[in-house]
Amino acid sequence: MPEVNFSSFLAEFDGFYDAPKKEKIWTELSNQFREFWSNRVMGADSSPISDEDCDKIIKILDRNGKGNNKDTEAIARAMVSQGAWRRLFNELHKNRKLGNVVNKILIEQDPKTKAQYIDELYAMDEAQKIYLTGKSGNTISVFLAAYDPFVNLSVISLKDRKLLLECLKSAYAENFDAQSIGTKIVFSNGALAEAIRAAGVTGNARKISEYCYYAPVKELWRGEFSAPQETSTSNQPKEFIVTVASDDADEQLDEGEVRESIKIQGLLAKIGEQMGFDIWLPNPDRARVAKVWQPRDPRMLLTTLPLSYDKATQSTIGLIDVIWIKNKRSIARAFEVEHTTSIYSGILRMADLVALQPDIKIKMHIVAPLDRQEKFSTEIRRPVFSYMTNGRLSDMCTFISYDDVRHIAELEYLHHTRDGILESFEVSAEQPEE
Known part of the structure; x- marks a missing residue:
């Protein structure tokens, strides 16, 4: 240095x-x-x-x-x-x-x-x-x-x-x-x-x-730099903090990790169902999730996405692990259950969605084991996600741990609870600092 x-x-x-x-x-x-x-x-x-x-x-x-x-x-x-x-x-x-x-x-x-x-x-x-x-x-x-x-x-x-x-x-x-x-x-x-x-x-x-x-x-020691990307309403350049991260390849998963991710997928579907949302799961995952979660009303598990997007956007949305659909026509929240070590693929899918639909307003969450929270923070702050047309992905997508999903699923009266409760459990990608 x-x-x-x-x-x-x-x-x-x-x-x-x-x-x-x-x-x-x-x-x-x-x-x-x-x-x-x-x-x-x-x-x-x-x-x-x-x-x-x-x-x-x-x-x-x-x-x-x-x-x-x-x-x-x-x-x-x-x-x-x-x-x-x-x-x-x-x-x-x-x-x-x-x-x-x-x-x-x-x-x-x-x-x-x-x-x-x-x-x-x-x-x-x-x-x-x-x-x-x-x-x-x-x-x-x-x-x-x-x-x-x-x-x-x-x-x-x-x-x-x-x-x-x-x-x-x-x-x-x-x-x-x-x-x-x-x-x-x-x-x-x-x-x-x-x-x-x-x-x-x-x-x-x-x-x-x-x-x-x-x-x-901070620029002297943390390897970060600021770059203006867009002008705010006050005509002052909005700054984006970028951390250059090394690339890690996804590692092979053992069966235990896969099974655990399916359980979390099922819990997210259950929570959403109890809050009154319709649920979307990717077609390849449905048989596995069905072993841990079955909707009380089969109609709540949608077979088609009732969304008016182009084919490319529909294809991207259709692969997101869990989606809560409000009033059968709009996305309330989207979840990627990210069990890979690099935690990169789930973030990339969210970025693809935002790139395809820059004006889309969806609350997005990466759900992973607690020990991967820091990895999430590093990956989502890569330059490719920090210089997006409509802002940083880290401002649109948060982290929720497996443990917190389990805790939310055990809360009483979920059917009387609004999805805003997730905001008490989500963590943003900001680095720990004063």
């Missing part, structure tokens, strides 16, 4: 960054998180934590949290859905063993011991099921940053931390990959903060994190 002056934009950044105001804000927000953690999550009562109480804290943790806007302060984009956050807090409240491990991580002062506790958490199967553990370390790092935003960085992604360490030529980066997940999360925090300050950027962990994600600084 070419030599860069990491602090080049500090004077410009300091010109609008009100450090005393930010410190006051984050002192209050951290106190809110700590109080919620102590009194609700770790509280002795057995009553569930309400969505309302959860959402107040999610808003602090996650830039994509319900109610946030450009003027709202939040730790980062954590790539966790609203519904998953709610389940996570309630599971930590109910599962004392799990909650206690996270509590020890938050309050422990010794770095080595804190790292050991994180490794212990990552060894617990139940932690993976509620989004607590993942190779990026997002969730635990968000908790740590909320608990003490002035010591713990808001650079929550281990991938971003490694890129920054490499950009800053930190010796710590050389051993990064060989370390345990707990060691990475804990010790990269200190090593990165030290490297940033050594580069001439001063301030607490919150300030230096925000500086790292300041647009011109």
Whole structure:
């Protein structure tokens, strides 16, 4: 990587960054998180934590949290859905063993011991099921940053931390990959903060994190560039962030993966049916899906698409894994159940649809195992999907995990529920950042 002056934009950044105001804000927000953690999550009562109480804290943790806007302060984009956050807090409240491990991580002062506790958490199967553990370390790092935003960085992604360490030529980066997940999360925090300050950027962990994600600084280390594509109503060029991704070929699937994808396809059909939609499935998949889902009324599984598109568009739509049809004439939502390792083919089909019908307004979702969420984010941000005629595909298509589909399918009164509930479980392709 070419030599860069990491602090080049500090004077410009300091010109609008009100450090005393930010410190006051984050002192209050951290106190809110700590109080919620102590009194609700770790509280002795057995009553569930309400969505309302959860959402107040999610808003602090996650830039994509319900109610946030450009003027709202939040730790980062954590790539966790609203519904998953709610389940996570309630599971930590109910599962004392799990909650206690996270509590020890938050309050422990010794770095080595804190790292050991994180490794212990990552060894617990139940932690993976509620989004607590993942190779990026997002969730635990968000908790740590909320608990003490002035010591713990808001650079929550281990991938971003490694890129920054490499950009800053930190010796710590050389051993990064060989370390345990707990060691990475804990010790990269200190090593990165030290490297940033050594580069001439001063301030607490919150300030230096925000500086790292300041647009011109981000270009120095994350390999992204901005390019104007169209003019908005304010006559200002609309910018599109592009990440150049490497190509991965689809791998062979084992029978278990195929069977699991068919089950999810069936669950999506069942959910849509219960919400009152007609269902479309591709003809080659119908016999397999029929083993896991049968419509209550056979007429709800459409045999032809009642859509007035040209032949090419009809052919593309007809291959989408699950479509919910409203009033027998319009598409409400389209789902691609993407079980391939590259996760590319499902995204490409959605892109084909948008390219054929640039004015089409369909809510599109890629549905895949949770561990492929980061892959989805990388693939959908490829240049080919970022320079589309009517905008970025990442603004039109979101990710929903297999686990969230299963959870939605188990909700009571689905027949009285609108499809907007999916918005509490979808995750956009935005990279985790401040």
